[in-house]
Amino acid sequence: MRSKGACRLDAAACCAVLASILGLCADAPATGPVGYYRQPDVHGDTIAFVAEGDVWTVSVDGGVAQRLTSHPGDEQFPAISPDGTRLAFVASYEGPRELYVMPLAGGLPERLTFDGGAIEVAGWTPDGRVVYSTRSRSTLPNVQLVIVDPSDPANPPDAVHPTVEPIPLAQAAEGTYAGDANDPMRSLVFTRQAFQGSHAKRYQGGTAQNLWRFDRGATEAVPLTADWTGASRWPMWGRGRVWFASDRDGTMNIWSMAIDGTDLRQHTHHVGWDVLGPAMDGDRIVYQLGADLHVLDVRDDSDRIVPITLASDLDQTREQWIAKPMDYLTSAQVAPDGKRVALTVRGEVFVFPAKQGRRVHVDPDSGTRYREARFMPDGKSLLALSDRSGEIEFWTLPADGLGEPVQRTTGATVLRWTGLPSPDGKWIASTDKNHRLFLHEVETGETRTVAQSPIGDFGDIAWAPDSRWFAVVGQAPNLFRQVSLCRVDDGSLTPVTTDRYDSGSPFFSPDGKWLYLVSERHLDTSVDSPWGPYQPEPYMARTSQLFQIPLRKGERSPFAPEDELHPEKGDKDKGKETNKDKEPGSGTPDKAAAPPTPGDAAAPEQAPATTSTETAAAKPETVPPIEIDLDGIASRIQQVPVPPGAYGGLAVNDGALFWLARDPGENTRRLLAVEIGRDEHKVVTVAEKVSAFELSGDGKTLLVRRKDDLNLIPAKAAAADLAKTGIDLSGWLVSAAPRMQWRQMFLDAWRLHRDYFYDPDMHGVDWAAMRDKYLPLVDRVTTRAELSDLLAQMVAELSALHTFVYGGDLRQGPDKVQVAGLGALLERDADAGGWRVGRIFRSDPDEPESAGPLARPGSEVAEGELIERIDGVSTLSVADPSILLRNKAGRQVRLEVRSAGPEEASRAVIVEPIGMREEANLRYGDWELSRREAVERLGEGRLGYVHLRAMGDSDWTAWAKNYYPVFTREGLIIDVRHNRGGNIDSWILSRLLRKAWFTWSDRVGAPPEWNMQYAFRGHVVVLCDEWTASDGEAFTEGIKRLGIGTVIGTRTWGGEIWLSSSNNLVDRGIATAAETGVYGPEGAWLIEGHGVEPDIVVDNLPHETYNGRDRQLERAIEVLQEQIRREPVVVPARPAFPVKK
Known part of the structure; x- marks a missing residue:
């Protein structure tokens, strides 16, 4: 449909192509900006294309393009009608992406579809109708082609509706009609698969696009490009041949062939730059190459660039203002004195005061991205990662914004991750993407590689108060996290936690005597036995506990209870400073051993700009060296007396421990605290719904983030008053x-x-x-x-x-304005006086809450009935009933419904329409239910069926709902066709690997109880197709490699590099x-780029599948029945009871 009706470049022509790609084409007009041109179409001497998100037209000879659309949303996929008077395109005028048509000379667009999005224009039919692709009519979510007539001559002049005609193909994404003057629509040449979504040149996986032909009156479509496993798409018809783009030579180029797929010819020979979105009219094909449009004259394969400039103000390139900066917040860090916060937002750094003061935009530069800005211990400067040098390096910036950034590290070859400065400001400990741990000396810029992990990334880093040690989390060979201590002077690493338990979140006590951490050691299960429905298994919901490690032998825990050797202090000492009323080792014993504090940093508007020398010279109060006895340190670990939970993120000051906790099944976290001391160890909720927190360097303030709110609260084990401690972010705008x-x-x-x-x-x-x-x-x-x-x-x-x-x-x-639906296909019946209900999508009868609007109790409407009015408005007065349902999803709507002929009285029905996403889910559920019913019917109750849409937690729910009711059957079909992937393949594979090795027997009866519980004893078939993706493919490959069952279908997507x-x-x-x-045990990469090959190849052909046949499911049932016949599945009979007289 992209057609209406390449070239070998010499050296000079190649130079011209390159010059145009660089925006330097000598033939381009000297005035007007040069844009980025996409999605062209051509009719006669006019090209329509997309630039700046709008549709433009220009002569095929180039020149100054004219803008046709100007809506703030994007317009896409323009296609000019065969008579050259109208333009079809996709736009989001009301929100969803829908199909529109307008005069090519300009005028008001008319909306043709109400599908709720995911629309693309495929082109026009020779008789002037628009062809578009959509998923809205398919139960299994396939892209199909639909014809819509914006001006059906059969309609009266005042008609308000387009005529819609689905093309009877289950899978068709692009197409062109082929024929002759007598029969221009004799055949449809179509691209069977939609674009698979992942950008990969030279892709040859199972979803590679290929061309098919469907002739009028044929029983089935036939493949045309089956000889090539790569891409063949964008078919066009002209000069009696099929023209298309293919990557047969490694680059997408223009090719042509006869209508039967023979006589293949190549017409362009681009190398490295793909031909994109070609369209044809007469003797011309226009296409995108790089950022330019090219025209190919098919008569002689001559090819040229179309020199285009835009008559535009380039509005989208002017300075933009971000109204909600917190949507782009990636880091929030508190100043050492707790009086300011550093925010990294959209790659830029801002410093906000706790209360009154100046907001500072540090080094405003949209061309640089800063990451993870935090205060240096002097409080005057910030440490951040930046790409100013071309690599991600550490830089320091003046916290008051008055000065230039200073680069602190060099030599990065891969992404550096968050760096943490030592309390004295002399060192930065950091990690990178290649699992390396570094120490950077601030003054000299020297970088030392401390270690490189062969297992995984290093994690949390915590400095000791004396800056001579830091704790770091790494991974042990058994994949458990392990906390180690690093000595700065020699870079040696000593594990301080065992590799038998997962540990992390280290934090030193301010006096340097204790290392606190979180460790997963409470491994009690909340499930006490394997008995019961759905195969109960152990579940450890609250595994985390808090621990402390004394850094020297003989230290007494500050949480230890009073005894006769350690009596509690008298009342006269109570209420004094924390560091004076605790036993030695539980706080700061004297001033000399106080933790490093930066003192009161100058207010942002008063702090002078800092240079490299000044930053290095700003030294916090000297802290005596901390002595750490490494001998047997891991065995000295002690539990902090708080209940176990799901914990992470730990901080400690003189008076309390702070950490985050998540309750099982909840997505939000709470900030908890417990006082350090001998008294009742009561855990206090400091704040609810916390996403992150940080303790200030002086230990007095907590920065708490809750959604888009930031609070600075006292660091105490008490509930925070968040209403009075928020940082004022009002009126904040960020420019870009x-x-x-x-x-x-x-x-x-x-x-x-x-x-x-x-x-x-x-x-x-x-x-x-x-x-x-x-x-x-x-x-x-642009x-x-x-x-x-x-x-x-x-x-x-x-x-x-x-x-x-x-x-x-x-x-x-x-x-x-969202489109809503009734969960049914409706057909206009003007003679009867309304829209007739053609098909109501069904849902699982065991889940009444999932029923569609017309099938819910009290709102029943039957197929074949007529909907005359919606909220009192005649359905014949609008182009589509969805017009009357816009913005009404989930709200009550009154329908006037009539059962049969005009003599029948109508009745009122109240329904609640659903959104298009919910309707798509309902259609999908209808498909699932019909497959399950077919298996029940054709399998005569001996086979089970499970469909998995993806491999996420909700799909585990689908597994539980559908597997356990049929686990005793002789055969099982696991359908992962169109599976979108995820990560739970091992959960399901492990269930299928369970074997029944003995059977329990009671006095009477023969219940199907065997060990292992719920093990499947029968035969297994897995169905896959070209849309089985990612973890769905891992599951399918696992079925084959583990010998679990037989795989039937077509080769899968081929995506097995995880992300x-x-x-x-x-x-x-x-x-x-x-x-x-x-990769597999044989040392070969698995699946990627090719897909999983089924054991038995069965294709669901486009036309018969549209008409309801499921050839793959039929074959699965046949295979299982044959396997059961050859190898019956028999539960061993109970033997005779023993006689022991």
Whole structure:
């Protein structure tokens, strides 16, 4: 449908291409800005394309483009009608992404769809109807093609509705009609699969796009490009041939073939730059290459760049103001004296006073990203990570903003992580992405590598008060976290906790006599036996306990109870300073041994700017050396007398311990505290719903973050008054220079991919060359969406899955009017007087709460009935009933419903429509229910069925609901088709590996109770398809390798390099990096790039599947029935009782 109706470049032409890519094309007009051009279409001498998130038109010869749309949201996928008078496109005028049509000369757009989003324009039919792709009509979430007629000649002139016609194919994402003048729509050539979502050039996994043909009247579609396992997509019809883009030579180029797939020809020969989004009209194909548009003349394969400038004010490149800076907060740190906080927001650093004072924007520079800014112990300067040098290094900045940043480290080759300065300000302890632990000397800039872990990252760091030691968390070979002490003078590491338990969150007491930590040692299960439904298993909900380690032998715990050798002090000493009323070892015994405090730092507006020399010279009060006896230190660990829980994040001052706790099943955490002393050890809730906290250097103040609120509260074991201690963030706006920030984000994304990608050799790709190749195009970018397009092109060079580009400051319109539905397919019946209910999507009858609006008790509407009015408005007065349901999801709506002919009286029904996401879930549930019912019917009650949509916690719920009721059956189908992945494959595989090895027997009856409980004794088949992804593929491969069952279906997606999605950019967007590869015991990488091969290949063909057949499920049932016939599943009969007379 992208058609209406390449080239071999010599050296000069190649230079012209490169010059245009760099924005330096000599043929480009001298006036007007050059943009970033995407998604073109062509009709005659007119090209429509997208730039700045709007639709533009320009001559095929180039020139100054004219803007057609100007809505604040993005418009996409323009397609010009065959007669050249109208333009179809996708827009988000009301919030959801829907299909619109407007005059090509300009005018008011008309909305054609109410699908609730995920719409793309595929093109036009030869007779002037729009073809678009959508998931809204598929039960299993497949992309399908639908035709909509914005001006059906059969309709009267005052008709208000478009005619909608689904194309009967279960999977079809792009397409073009092929034929001749007598029958221009004889065949549909279509791209069977939608884009699989991950940006990977040269992808050849199971979801690789390929072309098929469906002829009018045919029983089934046929493949056209099955000879190539890579991509073939964007079909176009012209000059009696099918034109398309394919990566058969390693780069997406223009090819053509005969209608039967023969006579393959290549027309462009680009190297390294993919042809994107081609469209055809007559003898021309227009396409995107880099940031430019090209025109290919198919008569002679001549190819040229279209020189375009924009008549634009480049509004999205001007300075932007962020109204909610806390949405971008990545770090909040308190000053040593507790009177200020340093905030890292959107890569910039701000210092806020606790109460009154000046707000400081430190080193405002949108072209630099700062990370994890925190105060140095002098209180005058800040330590932060920055990319100012091109690598992530430590810099110090003046806390008052009056001075220049000073670089403190050099030589970084990979992402450095948070650094913690020593109390005397002389050292910085830090880690990096390559599992290395460093010590940096501030004054000299010297860096020492203390250790490199072969197992995993180093974690929390805590300094001793004398700056001669620090504690650090690493990983033992058994994967448990282990706390070690590092001696600064020689860099030696000594473990102080055992590797038998997981330990972390170390913190020194202010007097330097104790090291406190959290350790997972309370391993009591809340489940007391394996008996009961759903296979009860041990669950340890509250594993964490607080511990203390005396750093010298013979220290008495400050929590130890009074005894005759250690009586409690008299009443005359009570109420005095904490450091004077405690026993030696429990507090600060004298002034000489006081913890380092920076003193009262100058207010931000009074503090002088600091230089490198001044920062190094600002020395806190001297602290006597702390003596640590390492001999047997791990065995001296003592438990702090507080109940176990789910704990993390620990801090200690003279009077109390503070930590975070999460209750089982809750997502929020509480800040808890307990006083240090011999009296009742009462745990106090300091604050609820806390996301993070930090103790100030002087131990007197706690910084508490709760959602978007920051509080500075006294560091005491008492409930905080949060209403009076909040930091004033009102009126705070953060500015950003988009083009500077886009350049920074591009380089950051490149660097983060280098540092996160699982293969240090980047799959053999010259990654520095890729940066240099794409960086010049950043200057062409005029919107955040264009930057995402550019990032997608760059990261795709690695040819790795799990490489997604999404998020960030994407432009959105002001309206958010959501579409709602009734959980049914409706068909207009003007003769009958309304919209007829064609199909009501069903839900699991055992879960009545999941029923759709028309199937709920008291609101029953039957299929075939007519909906005449919605809230009193005739349904025939609107283009789609969804118009009358906008913004009404979850609210009561009155329907006037009639059962049959016009003689029947209508009745009123009150329903609550659901949102489009809920309706999609309902459609999916209908598909699941119909598969389960088919297995029950065709399997004659001997087979079970479980469908897993993904591999997350909710999918474990689906497993429990559907497996345990059928665990006694002879066969089991586990359906992971369209499984979106997750991480619970081992949970399910371990259940399937359980074996029944004896059976319990009572006096009477024969209950199916065997050991291991709920072990499946029968035969297993797993169904997979090309959309089985990630952990769904790991599960499928596990079924094969562990010998659990037979896999039936088609080759899967091929994405098995796992990711954490933690390499975010400053605006919260991301180009995810594939971080953790998977290989088998034979030493070969598994699944990635190819997918899992089923044992039995069965394809659900597009047309028959649309009509309701599920060939894969049928084969699964047949295979299980045959396996049961050959190997019957029999529960051993009870033997004769023994005779012992």
